[in-house]
Amino acid sequence: EAQVTQNPRYLITVTGKKLTVTCSQNMNHEYMSWYRQDPGLGLRQIYYSMNVEVTDKGDVPEGYKVSRKEKRNFPLILESPSPNQTSLYFCASSPSGPSYNSPLHFGNGTRLTVT
């Protein structure tokens, strides 16, 4: 089954403790992206990647890191999480980036709480 898989679904951590949220897709998509969803703010893009070893900042990249060493994986790293990073995070992928035949496919989300 074609899918985007994120882990974990729920994560509670403390301020400053490094964490990684994994994302994997099995559709051979070139484009992958991370979003955070906050009430009243919709989805905001954190980082995206057009292909292996090609990443770029989205609209809210501060406090996050990403890497794209393999086409299928795009982990999100929080080196020193803070409470304002408490949010619902989504990973998404598309065949080739923004175009008509390249809509985003989403994972089921990771709810992160930083205390």
Add this chain to the structure above:
Amino acid sequence: AQSVTQPDIHITVSEGASLELRCNYSYGATPYLFWYVQSPGQGLQLLLKYFSGDTLVQGIKGFEAEFKRSQSSFNLRKPSVHWSDAAEYFCAVGAINSGTYKYIFGTGTRLKVLA
């Protein structure tokens, strides 16, 4: 700068009534436009997409959307709402600009359906 506006945060309709969710975009070129639906606790699912051609596009679950260039709008409609349509709906633009490749989302409209 590119942006997407969904003016209605919440909409309540009765089951069987018609529905229209508004979306306005700001983008210099012809946009790639998408509507997504998010059911509680789930990721986002694509309802429909548009780039060019017939300005009325059909999607899944009986939804349709109309592109109006003069109004920079891409409103989502459904003739008769079912209780299972209760969810949050997001309009999005696929934007390529100055070497950046982004999908920009609106803040969402939460739909409540009355029995």
